[in-house]
Amino acid sequence: MANEFFRSDAPGDIAIKMTPSDRGRLEVYLDGDKIFDRKETGAFPDLGTVNELKMTIAEKIFDLEEV
Numbered sequence: 001m002a003n004e005f006f007r008s009d010a011p012g013d014i015a016i017k018m019t020p021s022d023r024g025r026l027e028v029y030l031d032g033d034k035i036f037d038r039k040e041t042g043a044f045p046d047l048g049t050v051n052e053l054k055m056t057i058a059e060k061i062f063d064l065e066e067v
Helices: 002-006 047-066
Strands: 016-020 026-030 033-037
Touching (some): 002 047, 033 047
Antiparallel strands (some): 016 026, 026 033
């Protein structure tokens, strides 16, 4: 999943934090905002979810470039 996030073709700097923890806990934060929490969804991210997260990241980069 981390490789997918960092293979983005979009330029720009953002902070992505992925925090694995005990009991399969996984949280993904983008510039301090939680964009995924395995505990809340009840499942690890599948390919569709990873692609949705990548789109969220790309949108954030695009928004930063417009400023």
